[in-house]
Amino acid sequence: MDIKEIQNLIKFVAKSGASEVKLEMDDVKITIRTGSDSNEVTYVQQALPMQAAPMPQAAPAAAPAAAPATEAAPAAPAADDNSKYVTVKSPIIGTFYRKPSPDKPLFCEVGDSIKEGDTLCIIEAMKLFNEIESEVSGTIVKVLVDDSSPVEFDQPLFLVDPS
Structure with a gap:
């Protein structure tokens, strides 16, 4: 499962109104929880033999979500110019x-x-x-x-x- 599929799943769950979704596949376990205060908590675990691997897997999942926000900020001043x-x-x-x-x-x-x-x-x-x-x-x-x-x-x- 790649980052885009995970992001699409998060968006789908948010739109569906479900409070919690768990997905377990051979090498991936994902839990998505949404609350009434519209906070989204996402856990992504990659089942690998090495213990250090789950932490780097979680970091890239957060990075693409942050990257578009930083890209959108410079675009706004360009539109003003x-x-x-x-x-x-x-x-x-x-x-x-x-x-x-x-x-x-x-x-x-x-x-x-x-x-x-x-x-x-x-x-x-x-x-x-x-x-x-x-x-x-x-x-x-x-x-x-x-x-x-x-x-x-x-x-x-x-x-x-x-x-």
Whole structure:
């Protein structure tokens, strides 16, 4: 089980309203508890012969959750510097894709003119591919996310010049 699957499981449990979920597989034991005060506690244990291995396994699980928060902070001042641009943000958590499939062309590139309703990208969330459409007409000024990268809710994806 990789980090993305664990993160998706945590999100699913949080949305489901369950107070506790335990998952045990051959080499992984996961317990997710949610409380009424909306605190989430997650325990991840990797069953390995060495005792030091569970601690490093828990650290990477926490690191990806912290990394998007630090990435989102620098993006906000960039949007302030370019106040004449409209920022297209991610409506969901998932994986950002610029093409409908690996052998197809990009939905849009820097300098492309777009209209309201044009598909800008796809975000995959829990094996569902969600087309993200433009809410404004204009020109793509900057793509803020790399292809096949994880994105968070409300993370800036594109800068669009509406003029």
